[in-house]
Every structure is written in structure tokens, then in C-alpha cells.
Amino acid sequence: MKTEICVKKFGGTSVGSVERITAVADRILSDSMKDKRPQVVVASAMAGETNRLVDLANKTNLGFRGPAYDMLLASGEQVSIALLAMALEKKGLKAKPYLAHQLGIVTDSMYSRARIKEIKTDLILKDLENGIIPVVAGFQGVDEFDNITTLGRGGSDTSAVALAVALKASECEIYTDVPGVFSADPRIVPKAKKIDQLCFEEMVEMASLGSKVLHIRSVEIAAKFQVKLHVRSTFEATEGTWIMNMTESMESPVVTSVTHDANTAIFRLAPLPNGPEVLASLFGKLSDKGIIVDVISQNELDVSSGSQRLAFSVPLEDILPTKEIISKNYPKVDCTVMDDVAKVSIVGVGMRNHPGVAAKFFKVLAENKIPALGNNIRNQSQRDHR
Ligand code: ADP
Ligand code: ASP
């Protein structure tokens, strides 16, 4: 049984200044007058704050990861939820800010990319009964050792959706600085079109391929637990984009969107000894460090010497730990890192049955004289890289 509770998540730009926090409080007030559904609010850190904290960490100890790093990064949300609760009180509403450890948002101990295991809802439910609006810190959790954890950059979306699941809400509203999900990043492609409805599958692909409008885990959780997502503008009272199960009436254009991911670096290694064991061992070491490898391409370099060439991509922030693993384990292998690249992908469920998308894609690259790393980086899957 789903409940009527409405979870609303406000992103960094939406709470980026005292004026914006006040505007968010106004919106929550007007919603509470129009709509009797109880509201639970989740907020990100003020825009730019988490980047500032990452910068401080890098200047202090570049590449360090662990509880101290997560504690530092999570501090941005503490400021915004406290300010938002104060702004709501000023509007005459009752509000209470909560850090993850106060509520019981329990995660594993994979610092910087922790996964939520459980959310305790008793305090929230009690507040709602008493007419109090809980204002929850996004992005953070607490592990079994009582350490503060964080869910990965953009993770407040995941906090909100996980909370919606725990509260048995049927939908979750994600308020952001654009009016919805577009066919490409509207800040880069002014001609991009707003999409009214998207299915979970397409949104998972868009998020995994670099569209940072939603944190990928949030969409995966929403799909698994059937929570509809409504991505909409904080600043305009317009309908945004609904993300839900595929329905009969849903339009499925051949291409739904073009995504890009500039936060990517390519490692090229050669010559590596031949055989899958070498690859299993290398990727095992990367995975032990929590490094997410994206696109992988491997080919035989030289049959007579039995060596292979490997290329794979990782997020920019993982360049340093990846280099360390390679130099420690494969000191004789020639390793090149390319960090001036971007991954561009085409997404659309309608593409499954339509030829010609790859042809058009490469024609556009050719017309715009954009070099493609086609000979070394192969398509991740037939579907998402055409
Ligand atoms: P928030 O701080 O609200 O979580 P984010 O910066 O994480 O906001 O996500 C919103 C941003 O996502 C937009 O400002 C936009 O530049 C970017 N974006 C990238 N791809 C898309 C897309 N396809 N549709 C809408 N926004 C997109
Ligand atoms: N404040 C965090 C970040 O900047 C989480 C989020 O915004 O969702 O990544």
C-alpha cells in the first residue's frame, strides 16, 4: 500500500543563497495550502559548496579517501537543511532538520560511494503526525561504525528516492534548476527539447552515460520500487518530466536524447601479457579500490609475442588511484592517460528496431570535425552507444 506522503528534493542551485532558500520555503508553504499531502523535504548543499570542500580536501591530501573525506563533504548539507528549516519556521510552518545519523539512514562503508541499506522512518512519521515538516540532509548516511558516509556526487537524488521508498510514497519530486529532463543538456544545447515522459530504462541509460540531471542510483531504486519521479523546476510552477514505467501511450522516438560525459579519462596500456587472467586481475584490483571502469576495449597486439593492448575509461577523479595500481603491478607496461576526451552517447528505446542511427551519429561528428577514438574504444553495448 502506497501512502500520500510527498518527498521533495531541492538541489544545490535551488538552495544556493538565502534568497533562494526563502523562495523554496515559500513554495513549500504554498504547496501546503493547496495540497494536504504531508511533505518531507530533502536538500543538497548550497551550489558550489561540495566542490569547495573537495578542493580543500585535495589541497590537504590529494587522493585521500575514507571517513574523514566523507565527513568533510557531508558538511555542506548540514548548513542548507538548517537554513531551510529556519526559513520554513519564519513562514509560520513547523520544521525540523535531520542529519542522516539522527534519522538512521544506514549505509555500507564504501566511503564516497556508499549504498543505502536501511532508512528508519519512525521520527519522520511522528513529525508528520504533529504537523512538522522534516528537512533531511541529502547525500549522506551513517555506517555500522557510526562514521558519516556519502553516496557519491549528485547523491541527494538517491537520498530522496530511498526516503520515498521507505515512506511508501508513490512519487518523488526532484526540484532543480532546469524545467525537466531535456533531449540534451539544455545549458549546452539551447535547441534541446523538454521531454514530458520518459521510461525508467531510458533515464537509467541517460544517467549512466553522463547526464547528471539525476543520480543513477536514484533512478534504479525508483524503477525497482515503482516510485514515479517528477523532475521539475524550483523557479517555475510548470509540469516537468515524469519518469515512470513504459506505458502504451508513451511516445518512443528513435532517439530520446544525446548525453555527454566529460568527466572521463582513457587509460591505454600495452603490451600486457595475453590472456583473460591478466584482465581479471587488473580489473579486480581496480574494483577493490571502488574504481568504476566504464568503457573497455581489448585487442591482441602481437600474436607471436602473445601480448595484448587494453584501453579503458574511468572518471577523472580516479586517475590517480588507477595510475598507482598500474605502476605498482605492471611497472614495465607502457601506460598513457588521455584526460581531454568526452564520451558522447545516444539513448532511445525506439533505436532497437531502427537502422541508420550510427551512420547519422558519425556523419554529424565528421561534419563538425570531431575526432572519434573509434579504433581503440569500442562501443560499450550495441544499444547505448550508437
Ligand atoms: P541539482 O543541484 O538540482 O541536483 P544538477 O546540477 O545535479 O542539479 O542537475 C541539473 C543539471 O543537469 C542542469 O542544470 C543541466 O545542466 C544538467 N543536465 C545534463 N543533461 C541534462 C538533460 N538531458 N536534461 C536536463 N538537464 C540536464
Ligand atoms: N552536494 C552533493 C554534491 O554536490 C550532493 C548533491 O548535490 O546531490 O554532489
Ligand code: MG
Ligand atoms: Mg544533482
